[in-house]
Amino acid sequence: MAKNRNSQSASIRFGPALAALFACFVIAGAAVGYVWQKGEIYRLGKQIRDRESRLAQLQSDDKRLADQLALLHSPMALDRRVQGLKLGLAPAHPMQVVRLPEPVLGSLENKNSVLKFAARPVESTTQ
Numbered sequence: 001m002a003k004n005r006n007s008q009s010a011s012i013r014f015g016p017a018l019a020a021l022f023a024c025f026v027i028a029g030a031a032v033g034y035v036w037q038k039g040e041i042y043r044l045g046k047q048i049r050d051r052e053s054r055l056a057q058l059q060s061d062d063k064r065l066a067d068q069l070a071l072l073h074s075p076m077a078l079d080r081r082v083q084g085l086k087l088g089l090a091p092a093h094p095m096q097v098v099r100l101p102e103p104v105l106g107s108l109e110n111k112n113s114v115l116k117f118a119a120r121p122v123e124s125t126t127q
Helices: 012-075 075-085 108-116
Strands: none
Touching: 012 075
């Protein structure tokens, strides 16, 4: 004898409807996640482009300032500035220049002895 539909439990009748509703929620959640992810990719790409353009601007400013610094350190530019400010400066005569020889430190022992000179008492040269 065939079973009567009225005798079936309610959970069996609503099972396919709940499964379909769950599938719809999963698909809607995946769609929302996809749209959010695409928005994040666009936002991060825009940040990268902005920062790359800022880096290029800073590099060009750095090069321009380095060129300006090199120009200001050149002897000709310094001479022009001295003449413009009327400071009365002139190049030193060869007799005014004192050249000191560079000390030579041969070994570590000599290096330590040079460092000890500051602590050594001054010896008298008068007899």
